[in-house]
Amino acid sequence: MTSTDEAAVWVLSGQQDPTADLVVRELAQRGVPVFRFNTADFPTTLVMAAELRDKGWSGTVRAPCRAGALDSVRSVYYRRPEEFRIDGDLPAGAQEFALGQSRAGLLGVLGASPALWVNHPAREGEANYKPWQLAVAQWAGLDPPRTLITNEPDAARHFVKTAPGPVITKSLVGGVLVDGQRRGAATTVVDAGELDDSIGLCAHLFQDWVEKAHEVRLTVVGDCFFAVEIHAGSEAARIDWRSDYPSLTYCVTEAPPAVRDGVVQLMRHFGLAYGAFDFVVTPTGEWRFLEINANGQWGWLEAETGLPIAAALADLLERGTSK
Structure with missing residues (x-):
């Protein structure tokens, strides 16, 4: 069942990242909700629905077992997530276009969040x-x-x-x-x-x-x-x-x-x-x-x-x- 964590720390990292694991474990011991996902899972198993409202983007990002609300992000740990990938047998030009669309869509929405970033990908x-x-x-x-x-x-x-x-x-x-x-x-x-x-x-x-x-x-x-x-x-x-x-x-x-x-x-x-x-x-x-x-x-x-x-x-x- 998918659950949405209020005021969660969002952790963007690769599947195998022992460094991110140390921080996630520390947050879990404190009872701080964490929503962890990998950008490489978008748009295959990671789904986003974001609508622009008066105070910015609102909606959710959903992984198979968890979800996060875009308007209640506590902070973001941008810890070396993997590159976007597209599944399926697409021609090279179409795949490049789809990757660009996915990258601009997901990171464009997330990057607009006023939450603390460690570190914001643009600043990094x-x-x-x-x-x-x-x-x-x-x-x-x-x-x-x-x-x-x-x-x-x-x-x-x-x-x-x-x-x-x-x-x-x-x-x-x-x-x-x-x-x-x-x-x-x-x-x-x-x-x-x-x-x-x-x-x-x-x-x-x-x-x-x-x-x-x-x-x-x-x-x-x-x-x-x-x-x-x-x-x-x-x-x-x-x-x-x-x-x-x-x-x-x-x-x-x-x-x-x-x-x-x-x-x-x-x-x-x-x-x-x-x-x-x-x-x-x-x-x-x-x-x-x-x-x-x-x-x-x-x-x-x-x-x-x-x-x-x-x-x-x-x-x-x-x-x-x-x-």
Whole structure:
């Protein structure tokens, strides 16, 4: 039997998402109603009927066993739902049209909700443009490294030749699609001799290498800051800690006041309620901004350190406000 939860927290996530599970479990223990669904189920097993009224969209979104009322959403946890898909044997053009219609219809209605979003997909999309976030970080005093974005081979060669030390390159987006999943591309140190004209095929990011004592993942949930030192145990992890998780060790730390102030400014600029920040901490103790992932992972850090990140997210979603 389908039931409609009043003032529920809506959780948009994939079918297999242990990180979302941690938050849903925390909310359930508090007796907070949750309506969880996956955008990939629309329009096959997920059904929406929305009518525009005086105060916005009214109606329901229905999954096979539950439903949610559009005009009584407490908050929304937008936690990496899967891409829309269309079942059935449609010609390629018709399938592309149907996917576009479904995406615009569902996300257009949901996105108009005035409820708290963690994070709103439009705000998340803006914040995840690395050139944009680097410029805002610079403005906010977070001291990102010297960076070049280019598709011009000569500009890349000049940047590397004039660098005070090594230069790295990393992807501008979250990796490549492999079997429908995004797989991250590791940060690599540039070999100047390998900078050829293939740079002209797309935009590339080049950045000065910053000497590091360690790195920090700073997870921000509303006004809660969870800072964890990440210490590399291998050469590969020293360049990119994501490339060798088994070698890593962790230590809870505190962000300096100036870093906290800059992070708050960046979050406000992009309208974010959540952010996963990566910093290099130099041998002299300076914090240098690398990037923010507006939907970055945090579950493994809670498991490693015991930091109550799931509880902080549940607090935020239960309140329905970032304050």
